[in-house]
Amino acid sequence: ILNVEQSPQSLHVQEGDSTNFTCSFPSSNFYALHWYRWETAKSPEALFVMTLNGDEKKKGRISATLNTKEGYSYLYIKGSQPEDSATYLCAQNGVSNYQLIWGAGTKLIIKP
Amino acid sequence: EAGVAQSPRYKIIEKRQSVAFWCNPISGHATLYWYQQILGQGPKLLIQFQNNGVVDDSQLPKDRFSAERLKGVDSTLKIQPAKLEDSAVYLCASSPWGAYEQYFGPGTRLTVT
Numbered sequence: 001i002l003n004v005e006q007s008p009q010s011l012h013v014q015e016g017d018s019t020n021f022t023c024s025f026p027s028s029n030f031y032a033l034h035w036y037r038w039e040t041a042k043s044p045e046a047l048f049v050m051t052l053n054g055d056e057k058k059k060g061r062i063s064a065t066l067n068t069k070e071g072y073s074y075l076y077i078k079g080s081q082p083e084d085s086a087t088y089l090c091a092q093n094g095v096s097n098y099q100l101i102w103g104a105g106t107k108l109i110i111k112p
Numbered sequence: 113e114a115g116v117a118q119s120p121r122y123k124i125i126e127k128r129q130s131v132a133f134w135c136n137p138i139s140g141h142a143t144l145y146w147y148q149q150i151l152g153q154g155p156k157l158l159i160q161f162q163n164n165g166v167v168d169d170s171q172l173p174k175d176r177f178s179a180e181r182l183k184g185v186d187s188t189l190k191i192q193p194a195k196l197e198d199s200a201v202y203l204c205a206s207s208p209w210g211a212y213e214q215y216f217g218p219g220t221r222l223t224v225t
Contacts (some may be wrong), residue, residue: 004154030211039123043116043218044203089155102154
């Protein structure tokens with residue numbers, strides 16, 4: 001994998017259901033994987049920064065895991081709420097490189 | 113702490129016109145980034161400043177785009193003349209020196225007709 005790829009591109013989820021989506025990234029020269037949430041008309045907001053293989057981070061109902069050997073990260077949302085509707089972006093940066101390489105995002109729409 | 117400020121929030125111009133965007137980063141943040149995010153794509157880095165010096169502008173279309181960061185604080189990004197394909201959200205982000213996490217402004221949505 002040469003680029004950061006996210007799937008699916010968009011997702012409709014019923015309120016109360018749990019969901020997850022994927023970020024795939026180059027496993028070579030890896031330093032950190034970032035997850036951001038971007039709500040319409042607001043600033044992208046950092047959710048997690050993960051650096052270690054096997055890392056798992058949690059913030060409320062949202063959690064993320066990291067597999068640096070195979071180059072993927074999962075973002076999980078438990079019990080989706082309407083306020084979770086947003087585009088979720090992941091980005092990767094390499095060692096000694098502060099620049100982020102971004103995926104195209106997963107647009108999540110929660111149906112009441 | 114105040115966040116990254118950007119203005120305007122929305123702008124509609126005709127092709128071949130000029131436009132400028134302004135960004136005020138978080139106080140004390142040495143690094144400033146300008147991104148272009150076209151619908152359906154991830155943010156693309158246009159230019160990165162470290163204080164008032166340019167670190168990377170390899171993806172900035174220099175025939176029409178220019179950016180400056182006078183005194184290492186505020187920054188402006190200009191497009192002259194605009195093309196239809198410049199329609200996008202222009203995001204500004206800042207970070208402390210040596211940090212990987214970036215803090216974003218709300219962006220400017222540009223529509224070129």
